Amino acid sequence: MNTQNCFHCGNNIVKAEEIQFDEKSFCCTGCKTVYEIFSLNDLTCYYDFETAPGATPQDIKGKYDFLDNADIAEKLLDFNEEHTQIATLYIPHIHCSSCIWILENLNKLNQGIAASQVNFHEKKVRITFNSGNVSLKEIVLLLSSIGYEPYISLENYENKKKEVDRSLYYKIGVAFFSFGNIMLLSFPEYFEVGEFWIEQYKGFFRWLIFALALPPFFYSAWGYYVSAWKSIKSKMLNIDIPIALGIVVMFVRSTVDIAMGYGQGFFDSMCGLIFFMLLGKMFQQKTYNFLSFERDYKSYFPIAVTKILSDKSEEAIQVYDIQKGDRLLIRNQELIPVDGILISEKTAIDYSFVTGEAVAIEKKSGDKIYAGGKQIGNVIEMEVLHSVSQSYLTQLWSNDVFQKHFDRKYKTITDTISRYFTPALLLLAFVSFGFWIFRDVTTAFNVFTAILIVACPCALALTAPFTLGNVLRLMGYRKIYLKNATVIEQLAKVDTVVFDKTGTITTNKKTSIIYEGTPLNDYELKLLKNALRGSNHPLSRRLYDFIPNQEKSETSHFEEIIGKGIFATADAHTIKLGSSQFLQHLSENTHKKTKVHVEIDGVYKGSYVFNNQYREGLEPLFDKLSKKYNLVVLSGDNDGERKILEKMLPSKTTLVFNQKPEQKLQFIENLQKEGQNVMMVGDGLNDAGALAQANVGISISENVNVFSPACDGILDATQFSKIGYFLKLSKNAMKTIYMSFALSLLYNIVGLSFAVSGNLSPLVAAIIMPLSTVTIVSFVTIMSNYFARK
Amino acid sequence: MSVIYLLISISIVVALTFLYIFIKAVKSGQFDDDYTPSVRMLFEDELKTKNSKKSKTQIEKQN
Numbered sequence: 072m073n074t075q076n077c078f079h080c081g082n083n084i085v086k087a088e089e090i091q092f093d094e095k096s097f098c099c100t101g102c103k104t105v106y107e108i109f110s111l112n113d114l115t116c117y118y119d120f121e122t123a124p125g126a127t128p129q130d131i132k133g134k135y136d137f138l139d140n141a142d143i144a145e146k147l148l149d150f151n152e153e154h155t156q157i158a159t160l161y162i163p164h165i166h167c168s169s170c171i172w173i174l175e176n177l178n179k180l181n182q183g184i185a186a187s188q189v190n191f192h193e194k195k196v197r198i199t200f201n202s203g204n205v206s207l208k209e210i211v212l213l214l215s216s217i218g219y220e221p222y223i224s225l226e227n228y229e230n231k232k233k234e235v236d237r238s239l240y241y242k243i244g245v246a247f248f249s250f251g252n253i254m255l256l257s258f259p260e261y262f263e264v265g266e267f268w269i270e271q272y273k274g275f276f277r278w279l280i281f282a283l284a285l286p287p288f289f290y291s292a293w294g295y296y297v298s299a300w301k302s303i304k305s306k307m308l309n310i311d312i313p314i315a316l317g318i319v320v321m322f323v324r325s326t327v328d329i330a331m332g333y334g335q336g337f338f339d340s341m342c343g344l345i346f347f348m349l350l351g352k353m354f355q356q357k358t359y360n361f362l363s364f365e366r367d368y369k370s371y372f373p374i375a376v377t378k379i380l381s382d383k384s385e386e387a388i389q390v391y392d393i394q395k396g397d398r399l400l401i402r403n404q405e406l407i408p409v410d411g412i413l414i415s416e417k418t419a420i421d422y423s424f425v426t427g428e429a430v431a432i433e434k435k436s437g438d439k440i441y442a443g444g445k446q447i448g449n450v451i452e453m454e455v456l457h458s459v460s461q462s463y464l465t466q467l468w469s470n471d472v473f474q475k476h477f478d479r480k481y482k483t484i485t486d487t488i489s490r491y492f493t494p495a496l497l498l499l500a501f502v503s504f505g506f507w508i509f510r511d512v513t514t515a516f517n518v519f520t521a522i523l524i525v526a527c528p529c530a531l532a533l534t535a536p537f538t539l540g541n542v543l544r545l546m547g548y549r550k551i552y553l554k555n556a557t558v559i560e561q562l563a564k565v566d567t568v569v570f571d572k573t574g575t576i577t578t579n580k581k582t583s584i585i586y587e588g589t590p591l592n593d594y595e596l597k598l599l600k601n602a603l604r605g606s607n608h609p610l611s612r613r614l615y616d617f618i619p620n621q622e623k624s625e626t627s628h629f630e631e632i633i634g635k636g637i638f639a640t641a642d643a644h645t646i647k648l649g650s651s652q653f654l655q656h657l658s659e660n661t662h663k664k665t666k667v668h669v670e671i672d673g674v675y676k677g678s679y680v681f682n683n684q685y686r687e688g689l690e691p692l693f694d695k696l697s698k699k700y701n702l703v704v705l706s707g708d709n710d711g712e713r714k715i716l717e718k719m720l721p722s723k724t725t726l727v728f729n730q731k732p733e734q735k736l737q738f739i740e741n742l743q744k745e746g747q748n749v750m751m752v753g754d755g756l757n758d759a760g761a762l763a764q765a766n767v768g769i770s771i772s773e774n775v776n777v778f779s780p781a782c783d784g785i786l787d788a789t790q791f792s793k794i795g796y797f798l799k800l801s802k803n804a805m806k807t808i809y810m811s812f813a814l815s816l817l818y819n820i821v822g823l824s825f826a827v828s829g830n831l832s833p834l835v836a837a838i839i840m841p842l843s844t845v846t847i848v849s850f851v852t853i854m855s856n857y858f859a860r861k
Numbered sequence: 862m863s864v865i866y867l868l869i870s871i872s873i874v875v876a877l878t879f880l881y882i883f884i885k886a887v888k889s890g891q892f893d894d895d896y897t898p899s900v901r902m903l904f905e906d907e908l909k910t911k912n913s914k915k916s917k918t919q920i921e922k923q924n
Contacts, residue, residue, distance in 0.1 A: 168900045168903075171897060171901065172900075175901065189897050189901075190894045190897055191894065191897040191900070192895075192896055193894070237887050240892065241887060244887070245880065248876060248877075248879075251876070252872075252873065256869075272865060275866065279873075
């Protein structure tokens with residue numbers, strides 16, 4: 072048994088804090104308690120499916136008191152009737168089979184729970200309970216106590232369950248049903264024409280085929296007619312016009328053929344075509360259920376906060392009911408929902424959701440605190456300055472870009488092609504019709520319809536969905552999760568990449584400073600710290616904070632040489648701090664690392680090395696990207712790091728500092744007005760506007776399951792250095808599409824040569840159609856996989 | 862030969878039944894979550910043999 076890791080959560084155990092219980096070791100009492108709960112209830116099976124599947128329960132004292140408020144609790148229920156209540160809770164920790172098992176056995180822990188069902192992909196558990204025996208609050212507390220704390224946000228309060236749209240499945244089912252049966256029924260006529268047996272039953276077979284073709288024609292293909300009609304009305308010739316035209320012509324001509332007894336018609340090809348195209352649609356609709364791309368501040372903000380009434384009593388109130396002048400109580404780790412003034416003595420506020428900066432900011436009584444920060448420390452009291460919608464951060468969402476974003480239509484590559492394809496096809500059909508009409512009227516109609524049938528751009532329409540759908544999956548395996556397939560097309564068009572600084576190109580992990588050289592004694596440290604106090608250089612400030620507190624003493628002489636270092640005299644000692652050049656100390660090649668060298672009384676002591684807080688692979692990535700893209704670093708911070716960034720990043724990179732959230736949005740908009748296609752890579756809520764405005768907004772996240780603002784794609788932070796690869800992959804995806812367009816046009820030409828000469832038999836159509844589909848689908852799959860491997 | 866009317870009618874009815882079952886299954890949400898059920902079906906046995914399994918793992922761990 073591995074004694075190094077906690078039996079429950081798998082974290083490393085600090086020897087001093089190790090807790091032995093039941094011959095197992097735990098890293099903290101929290102983990103032990105969970106184990107105890109499970110073993111008391113005979114649920115230790117939990118540990119059999121996965122080793123160390125658990126999470127340490129967090130301290131949640133008072134956090135869920137708002138669930139006592141019946142109105143708020145009621146909003147969280149999906150179903151509420153007398154003795155049966157159903158609630159769906161989102162639990163971010165769900166990650167393995169053990170999780171499913173324990174959550175589906177909740178009824179063993181509490182008799183009031185009737186049943187619980189997990190949806191693993193969505194990380195949700197649906198709990199059916201009896202409110203007479205157990206309250207929602209008790210369930211939430213129970214879940215939290217076993218390390219499965221649900222995530223409840225303002226979003227739960229507003230959104231009621233959306234109906235899932237499953238119509239595509241029905242349509243495919245119906246199309247496949249008809250396709251299969253019609254194929255079987257039309258088989259005899261493919262080969263044996265004119266035989267007695269067939270002559271006898273022909274009518275029956277044909278009319279049955281006709282009947283079977285009705286549901287796909289009227290139901291499954293309906294979306295194409297609607298889309299074609301819309302595109303005619305808006306005068307944009309999209310690919311759905313020739314598709315709809317092809318289907319309708321096939322249907323009419325086949326019906327005429329059957330009614331007049333000319334032949335069996337093309338119903339088999341028609342149903343196959345509808346089926347394959349719907350399949351392509353489904354393939355493109357790859358969705359990541361466990362991610363949300365539409366998040367705004369509501370998914371971050373709590374549902375309710377504690378209000379302090381004038382008689383000092385506390386009450387949970389809904390966030391929207393907060394008014395100016397209210398007094399609020401914010402506990403440790405709670406989010407501040409509105410702008411306000413701190414009343415309590417002091418606190419620290421973590422604005423990492425907003426800015427990406429992980430270091431908490433100290434606030435004193437009377438300071439203004441902004442919504443979106445997380446309170447760290449003891450319970451604080453604050454007075455409200457603005458209501459939720461009026462707060463500094465939330466105002467960003469009143470910008471138009473958040474309203475427009477969802478119906479902003481891009482012209483897809485297929486639409487571009489079909490702008491030429493559709494007129495050319497119609498022209499060809501009419502010219503051939505004109506040619507034949509003077510010779511033979513029947514053939515003229517046959518040729519006209521045959522052209523429209525065979526040229527129905529099935530393969531053309533399938534190319535983009537299958538390529539993009541496949542690339543979407545390939546990218547998903549590599550941990551970049553895109554919202555939908557059109558993002559890939561946009562990604563391929565990008566020519567400017569804008570990065571946020573804090574949290575995006577820097578990591579959230581705190582910078583560590585290491586000292587190298589002859590150890591310094593306390594007295595020397597004191598001299599150093601006092602010398603640093605006078606300097607405002609960012610490195611000096613960081614070094615000052617790093618050196619432990621020392622007695623204050625006056626420096627008799629202090630001089631700062633900008634860009635070089637500090638020269639100070641104190642207690643008859645001289646201290647020299649700064650670059651190796653300044654100290655005239657020749658060390659090994661140091662220009663890649665940030666170092667501050669120390670010299671006391673003319674003796675070189677050593678240097679403080681500032682470990683890079685920038686993400687791994689940042690420099691190679693920028694070097695690579697700078698060859699093809701314009702690069703911008705857009706930061707909300709002051710320009711303290713300009714020097715370092717200038718040194719690290721290619722000289723072409725534009726650096727912009729002091730940007731407010733609205734300014735970031737503006738900046739992107741201005742770039743777009745200059746005709747650039749912008750990709751924004753950001754993380755915090757303050758980038759939300761820029762992410763929405765950019766042609767492609769990619770949000771970078773240390774933990775993809777938890778937080779990311781609304782965007783087009785979520786990138787796992789570990790894959791940051793691969794951004795270049797993803798951009799290239801998207802370009803190659805477009806290349807694949809073009810190649811496969813050429814291929815499908817080839818099929819169209821072969822088919823058309825049959826059609827123009829008036830020789831298109833149902834059999835030829837039935838062969839060409841699936842054959843071209845299969846070739847196209849396999850071609851694009853192979854090509855995109857090949858490009859992804861490169 | 863009129864048996865062919867009967868046979869084809871039967872085959873269509875069978876196919877329609879399957880279509881109906883498919884649509885019903887989709888409607889019930891069976892295809893919404895394609896992972897959890899595959900894990901869940903393995904659990905039933907675990908519960909029954911829990912005691913024997915528990916002691917077995919304990920023995921393993923003691924070794």
